[in-house]
Amino acid sequence: MIAWTFISAFLGSVVLLLLPSERKALARWVALGTAGAGFAVAVIAFCLFDRSASAEPFQFVIEREWIPSVGISFHLGADGISLVLLLLTGLIAITGVLFSWNIERSPNRFLALFLIIIGGAYGVFLSTDVFLLLVFYEIVILPKYLLIAGWGSTNKSYGAMKLTLYSIVGSALALAAIMATYVVAGQGSFDLFTLAGVHYPAAFQAWAFPLMFIGFAILAGMWPFHTWAPTGHVAAPTAGSMLLAGLVMKLGAYGALRVAMPLFPEGLAQWQGVFAALAAFSILYGALAALSQRDLKFVIGYSSISHMGFVLLGLMTLSTIGVSGAVLQMVSHGIIASLLFGVAGRMIYDRTYTRDLEELGRLGLARKLPFAAVVFLIASAASMGLPGFSGFIAEVTVLLGTIQYSALLLWIVGPAIVLTVAFTLKALQATFFADVPVPAGPPLDPITLPEKLGAGLLIAATLIVGLCPMPFLNLILRSFDSPLMRVLFE
């Protein structure tokens, strides 16, 4: 059943590619239907998941042979971590289609590429065969390039190429480590549980862990491998930015959590301090860089690096509270970043054709687009981590884990939180509430229904996670009981 998440996405994209390009309205509805179907499967799985104490940690398991001669199998399964990320994927699929409703140039191809990326993300979150996970991970690369180079804006060729090359280098590093692991394990299998059951020599772990972790962390936007993210986010079309910030960066963090960390506990212990420091620095660096940007999307792009720093920091605390906070932060940032990019890309840029903070200030957008102003206000509040929104609970749990691990790191992260408030308020003020007596420019098109729906869904999601996080947190915490994840906390 669970496989229908990505099967439906891939089928939907094939249907869209076969549609004649004149049938634009039909293409949009097909895409929305497909995205909705995937989300429905994720919700059903979320409801059906057996939460009793005796239940298996991985459920909805599918085991099929694929390439038996080298021990590659088609193994799927979902634990609590996968499930919450599946829900996020479904949500971003639906809102991404809604925010792309106005695309007029071959919407069928655009949406087909969009759905392939969504399908790849579902696949990554569900794979329990390391090779299969990497296949899904790499399936995403080419559509990402085509989406940005074809439908993007500012400097799209450069942004798309840079992003693609960073992705492929990242997956090459991860692939090298995985192949080495396969050979050293000598089990003739790529199954995650089989590989995790082997004890690797300490000398091997010492280099294989950083290789694999960095390979995944490149996509999670860890400093100093983050530079693809801002240019990529800015170049991408709205739905593309939503995908990149909302999902693709999560794929990297998920790969690190699911594969790199459980396989090499000793290597992890050895490198924990280094990567925790890098993560903390990412938080600070992203915030500082965001403060000095003039382009609204660049502000959000750098803020993504800062927020993803929280995810990596949470992972590196190696405490149940810190890691569960990291997973919650993945979901939270996915929602909030999508909302911010939706406003900046779809509601503002598609109407004004500028994202320069000064120029936007002269337009008096608060009066022209009151809906966008309210949504951006809410998104900013969530992004700053105000209580009641998902960002608050997620970042607080990460910080709690960090205190347990090292109080020193708080001295780096603390100022960054203040800076986050500063750049968010600066962007908000400059975009919507700049002091202009007479707004320049003509009146703008009113906000359409799909935009309102998409924004409403995302706001609802951040409120739900923010106000009652316990169902999600419990689910995440339960998945730490599995033998696979338990090694992290010993």
Next chain:
Amino acid sequence: MNTLDFTLRLLPELVLLVTAFAVLGLGCVRERRATGAQPESPRRSAAICALGLVVAGGLLIGVVPTGSLENSVLVIDPLTRLFKLVLLVIALAAVALLRECPPERHRAENFAMLLFTTLGLLLVIGTEELLVLFIGLELTAVSLYIMVGFTKSDPKSAEAAFKYFLFGSVAAAFLLFGFSLIFGFTGSTELRGISQSLRAGGIEPILAVGMVMALAGFGFKVAAVPFHLWSPDVYEGAPVPAAALIASGSKVAGFFILAKFLLLGLGGVEGAAGWGAFASGWVPLIGLMAALSMVLGNLAALTQTSVRRLLAYSGIGHAGFMLTALTAATPQALEAVLFYSVIYAVATLGAFGVVALVLRQSGGDRMDDFAGLHQRSPFVSFCMLLFLTSLAGLPPLAGFFGKFFLFTAAMGAGGEGSAPALLWLVGLGLFMSAVSLYYYLIVVKHMFFVAAPEGAQPLGCSKILLTTVGALAGTLLVLGCAPDLLLGPIGRAVSLVF
């Protein structure tokens, strides 16, 4: 030796020979009858060639019995049978390509040359004896020299043929000299016999010289650095069908026999190429060639503006990837190299098919000539996208799995359960593979995101070539979803060889 036995086992080759002469003869008759300006249609020659190839393939599957004859002069086991079949299919695709863009004159002769090339390749595949191997390689080479220089009026074609001939004949000389030294040292011209004698004796200076010379000869065949210099000029200057055949069929057979020569013939003097743990033998040589080919091929491809030159340099890089796996010197490496050589040949053949169409319409194969191909011919550009992404090694295409098997085989050099000795080479390969994505994406960018020039027409193309290109692209997709379809048979066949 029983003549009937021999004939029975050589039936496919004989069919090709007869077909080649039939095409040649018919061509002479029709050339004399053809009047002046109107060149004869290539259709009939193509049909006869295709029929010959299909019959040969049918005989190979249905009639030819398994077994080795006369001191391995002719070896028919599942592996050689499979690869002869692969080469016949490649030749069939090349016939479709040649039918679409035949030379101005002497068309029938060109088809006959194609068949002679295929015949030579089949001989190379089907033997484990050095002299027959050399004869097969020469038959292939001479036919290819002629095909490369077929458009006499085009100076680039003539230049390419001359370069190919000069390099090729020097390489052949090296190869023969190397073989003679190996024979002199071991007293055998059979691969297994050589290996037996080597295992007993070990490596000697004279043998080392012979080995290096033979590797130089093979290095030319597979276009590996430092024996690669001919390939960009030949790919660019030769008529497209000839270049496609060199890049696909000749490469497959070259890697097939190189791998067999190394693993079967030079078994026992492998040496080692682990970082800081080099030991003399052929493995360090191959490792060095692999590293150089990957670096030079992929870096040089970055700056190319002609798509054919780009394919040539990327081909050098791909040769490096395959040599990387051979460095491991294990049966798994042989499987991986053979699998990848087929995948590479399919993708390259398809890419050359698309290049031929673009070349015919716009008179060039520069990046600009590919601009807006997507609007002109959506299907062709989609197929090209698949060929290029398979070459770049992205899933879900077969190239991804091919590269994965290659590098996994190289990782496993020290045997399962031990530390990967060739990590330096695999790391280099993976990095160069990432680099290669850049130049493939540049072509993709031109096809999809650069506007077509004013008044550009859709590509004209016959249904036969369209089907061929589509079938090649489909093969990559199917093998990408189910690589075991090809890897399984290769694995089973390889296990019978060792």
